[in-house]
Structure formats: C-alpha cells, structure tokens
Amino acid sequence: MTDITTATTDVDSESPANPFAVQDTSFNHIQSAHCESGVAAGLSSHYGLPLSEPMAFGLAGALTFAYIPFIKLFGMPMIAYRMPPKAIIKGLQKRTGIKFEFKTFRNEEHGMAALDNLLSEGKPVGLQTNVYWLPYFPREMQFHFNGHNLIAFKKHEGDYLVSDPVFETALRCDAKGLKKARFAKGALAAKGLMYYPKTMPQALDLPAAIKKAIKANYKVMHAPLPFIGIKGIRYLGKQIIKLAKHPIKKDKHLNLYLGHIVRMQEEIGTGGAGFRFIYAAFLKEAAQHLEPELLTQASKQMTEAGDEWRNFALHASKMTRNRMPMDAEKLNNILNACADKEAEVWRLLKRLF
Amino acid sequence: MKKNDVPQDSVSTYAGQRKLFYATDDKGNYLGVQSSGWEVEGEATKEAIREIESDCFRAWQQAQQGISSPLEYHMYNNRMDLPMLAQTVGMFQWRVKRHFKPSVFNTLPDKTLTRYGDALGLELSQLKSIPVEFSTPQ
Numbered sequence: 109m110t111d112i113t114t115a116t117t118d119v120d121s122e123s124p125a126n127p128f129a130v131q132d133t134s135f136n137h138i139q140s141a142h143c144e145s146g147v148a149a150g151l152s153s154h155y156g157l158p159l160s161e162p163m164a165f166g167l168a169g170a171l172t173f174a175y176i177p178f179i180k181l182f183g184m185p186m187i188a189y190r191m192p193p194k195a196i197i198k199g200l201q202k203r204t205g206i207k208f209e210f211k212t213f214r215n216e217e218h219g220m221a222a223l224d225n226l227l228s229e230g231k232p233v234g235l236q237t238n239v240y241w242l243p244y245f246p247r248e249m250q251f252h253f254n255g256h257n258l259i260a261f262k263k264h265e266g267d268y269l270v271s272d273p274v275f276e277t278a279l280r281c282d283a284k285g286l287k288k289a290r291f292a293k294g295a296l297a298a299k300g301l302m303y304y305p306k307t308m309p310q311a312l313d314l315p316a317a318i319k320k321a322i323k324a325n326y327k328v329m330h331a332p333l334p335f336i337g338i339k340g341i342r343y344l345g346k347q348i349i350k351l352a353k354h355p356i357k358k359d360k361h362l363n364l365y366l367g368h369i370v371r372m373q374e375e376i377g378t379g380g381a382g383f384r385f386i387y388a389a390f391l392k393e394a395a396q397h398l399e400p401e402l403l404t405q406a407s408k409q410m411t412e413a414g415d416e417w418r419n420f421a422l423h424a425s426k427m428t429r430n431r432m433p434m435d436a437e438k439l440n441n442i443l444n445a446c447a448d449k450e451a452e453v454w455r456l457l458k459r460l461f
Numbered sequence: 462m463k464k465n466d467v468p469q470d471s472v473s474t475y476a477g478q479r480k481l482f483y484a485t486d487d488k489g490n491y492l493g494v495q496s497s498g499w500e501v502e503g504e505a506t507k508e509a510i511r512e513i514e515s516d517c518f519r520a521w522q523q524a525q526q527g528i529s530s531p532l533e534y535h536m537y538n539n540r541m542d543l544p545m546l547a548q549t550v551g552m553f554q555w556r557v558k559r560h561f562k563p564s565v566f567n568t569l570p571d572k573t574l575t576r577y578g579d580a581l582g583l584e585l586s587q588l589k590s591i592p593v594e595f596s597t598p599q
Binding site (some may be wrong): 126162183240241246249251275291292293294295308364367375376381383386389392407411414422428 | 462473475476477478481482484485490496498499501504505511513529540541542544548549550551580594
C-alpha cells in the first residue's frame with residue numbers, strides 16, 4: 109500500500125512476479141492506476157514539478173464518458189471513460205505551462221536513435237506503444253492497443269529500462285520488442301511518438317489551474333451530443349435494453365456486449381470503475397488547495413458514482429455468467445443511477461466557477 | 462471504494478502482477494492500494510480470450526483441412542480480427558479475406574506476405590505454415 113502523496117518505489121518485500129523487473133534508482137518509478145496519467149505525473153515530477161497521478165489526471169481534465177458506435181473493437185462499439193490518447197499530456201501542458209516536445213518518425217531506425225540520444229543525455233522520455241509487443245506483458249494481458257504509454261529512462265547493455273506505470277517496478281525491455289511496440293501500425297498507431305518536457309513553468313498557480321481544469325471537464329461531461337458525457341451513460345443503458353429486445357442478438361451477442369463493457373470499464377489501466385476513483389482522488393487532493401468543503405463533498409459523491417459503476421459491472425458480470433437472470437431493465441436503472449450521481453457531482457462543482 | 466473493499470481475488474489474468482487502485486481510508490482520504498484483481502474483470506477477460514481462441518481453433522482446423530490459408534489462423538493467434546488486421550496492413554477487408562483462400566494465398570508475392578509478416582511479427586516461413594498441433598501460445 110502506498111500513500112499517493114508520498115508514493116515511492118516501495119513495493120512489498122515479496123519478490124515481484126514479473127521476471128523483467130529491475131532495480132534502478134536513476135528514475136523514481138511510481139506505480140499508477142492508468143498509464144498516461146502515470147507517465148504525465150512521472151515525467152512532470154522528474155523534471156521538477158512534483159505531481160501525483162490523480163492530480164495529473166484531474167489537471168488534464170481527462171474524465172469523460174463516450175459511446176462511439178462507429179469505432180469498433182472486435183465488432184463492439186468503443187466505450188471510453190477517459191479522453192483519447194495524448195489528451196492527458198496535452199491537457200497537462202495546457203494547465204501547468206509545461207512545454208512538451210512531441211516527435212513522431214517515419215523511419216524506425218531514426219526513431220530509435222532519437223530515443224537513444226535523449227537517454228544518453230540522461231533525459232527520461234515518454235513513449236506511445238502497442239501493448240501486444242511489449243515483452244514484459246504477461247500473455248494474459250496482451251492485446252492490440254496502440255495507446256499505451258510508458259517512460260524509457262535508461263539504456264543498459266542494449267536493453268531499455270522502462271518505468272511502465274501500471275506495473276509494480278521498473279522493467280527491462282529489449283530493443284526489438286520496444287521498436288515493434290513503438291511502430292506497430294493500425295488504429296491509433298503511435299508512429300514512434302516520443303515526448304518529454306522541454307521547458308518547465310517558473311511558477312504554477314495550482315488553485316487557478318485546478319479550477320480551470322474542472323470547468324473544462326464540466327463541459328466535456330455536458331457535451332451537446334447524445335452519446336458523450338452524462339447523456340452518453342444513459343444512452344448506453346438504452347442500447348442494452350434495445351439489444352435485449354433484439355430477436356437475434358438478445359442471447360449470445362448481448363452477453364459478449366456486456367462482457368465488452370465490463371472490460372472497457374475495469375480492465376487494465378482504468379483504476380476500476382472507469383476512472384471515477386482516480387477523479388475522486390483528484391478532487392480530494394484539490395481540496396487541500398481550495399474550497400475544502402465543497403471539493404471534499406464532491407470527492408465523496410464521485411466515489412459513490414464509482415461504487416455504482418462497480419455495482420453495474422458486478423450485475424452485468426453475474427447476468428452474463430447465469431449467476432443471475434438477465435435483466436436489462438435493472439442494468440439500465442443502475443446506469444441511470446451512475447448518470448444521476450455524476451450529474452450531482454458536476455452540479456456541485458459548477459459552484460466553483 | 463474503501464481500501465478494504467479493493468478486490469484481492471488473485472485472478473489468473475493478472476499473472477501474479479498487482480495493479481493499483483485508488484480507495485479511501487476511514488477518514489475519506491484517498492490512497493493507492495495494490496490489487497491482485499477482481500473476479501468480475503478476470504472473467505470478462507477470460508471470456509474474451511476464450512472467444513478468440515475458439516476462432517483460432519476453427520481457423521487452425523480449416524487450415525489443416527486445406528479450406529483456409531494459414532493467414533487466418535495466424536491472425537487469430539495474434540489476437541487480431543479481420544478489421545484489425547486489414548487496418549494494420551493497410552488493405553481492404555475483402556482483400557485480406559480473399560487471402561484466407563489457400564488458392565489465392567499460395568500465389569501471393571513475398572512483398573504482400575511481408576506486410577502480413579510484419580503485422581503479425583512472423584518470418585515468411587512461419588506465416589506460410591501452421592503448427593502440427595493446436596496449442597495456445599504462452
């Protein structure tokens with residue numbers, strides 16, 4: 109257990125399960141719930157502006173809900189609980205004044221050489237990669253997703269030492285795997301994207317930045333589109349009801365669909381409940397800097413929203429595994445409760461601006 | 462979520478790793494807590510893997526029988542589906558699907574095969590063959 113404000117590399121004394129684990133003190137590896145906010149916090153802290161992961165996530169205004177029917181993953185609509193890849197780094201840049209240098213490459217060799225150059229200068233670098241090709245991911249966690257972020261901080265005997273925020277320790281990654289991961293093609297292809305802070309802000313008015321970030325996030329959650337934000341959550345509920353009434357899709361397809369939602373919400377790097385707990389942690393930390401009562405209350409309510417999302421996952425899971433009769437109406441009700449709870453949080457937060 | 466409610470179900474899909482969750486202590490303060498996984502998540506992941514492995518097995522059988530080319534098997538074995546493979550190699554889906562026919566696949570020039578090989582991380586000799594026995598890669 110690590111306290112988020114004083115989090116260090118301390119992992120329990122048990123030997124870590126990953127055979128690629130390394131001990132190296134040149135970069136302060138901090139385990140995170142989500143890859144991109146973890147990278148954002150890690151880079152920012154290393155280059156001189158210490159931020160916790162929830163603070164980086166919140167400042168970037170990264171919370172969302174989006175049901176995107178025209179982007180398909182294994183035949184299923186994309187459901188996102190946070191902003192698309194790169195949005196956290198860019199959002200953080202906007203709120204804090206850190207200037208990141210972004211580079212993509214057409215030529216793979218050039219992309220690897222540019223990384224080596226920065227590492228030889230002692231500069232840790234953020235990289236966008238495809239999970240599938242990273243050798244330290246256990247087979248059980250391997251899937252094709254191009255939006256995974258990690259920090260490379262050293263080259264050692266031809267291998268790269270990386271701080272992959274979702275893992276417990278720093279890890280060793282061979283050059284071949286890293287190259288493949290950086291240059292994998294397909295949806296959201298990284299094209300070798302690397303980034304690092306080029307200039308750091310002189311001073312940061314944190315309360316003002318927090319306020320702006322919350323306001324921007326408010327707008328996202330209230331976007332005037334039926335499948336984004338709070339409306340999007342209700343839209344998802346309606347889709348489930350629709351599928352349950354579909355003459356062909358109501359059985360196997362509905363089960364796969366619900367399993368897909370649960371995976372999007374709970375699997376790797378969401379911090380559980382589709383990022384709601386990370387945002388609640390941000391609100392609680394923000395309460396140390398401004399409006400302590402209001403933000404503490406908002407954090408508490410966001411936690412309740414997160415708990416409701418977990419309740420949804422639990423019910424959906426039981427229904428798909430026949431531990432409970434399929435009841436689309438019930439799932440729809442739980443999603444509406446999630447939407448209600450989130451709407452309440454944002455109503456409260458609106459008083460900030 | 463309270464820190465004592467952070468799931469510790471030791472799910473197999475975590476392969477012994479622990480992930481970080483944020484949860485509250487008795488005073489409502491947030492802290493990071495390592496989790497060995499939640500059964501709900503683990504089951505959803507396993508179901509998705511089972512689904513693609515059954516497609517993979519079917520493609521393997523069909524390749525054995527000469528009904529399908531090794532490409533379809535390798536696609537599933539690399540946890541891809543048709544839209545994903547097509548997008549990765551930059552071809553239309555109908556074209557990739559055509560390459561699932563052994564008669565078409567066997568006439569493909571090395572240049573085309575290399576595109577598949579790169580996308581799937583396979584040498585051409587591997588791409589053109591399928592394993593004698595079906596097993597899921599570890």
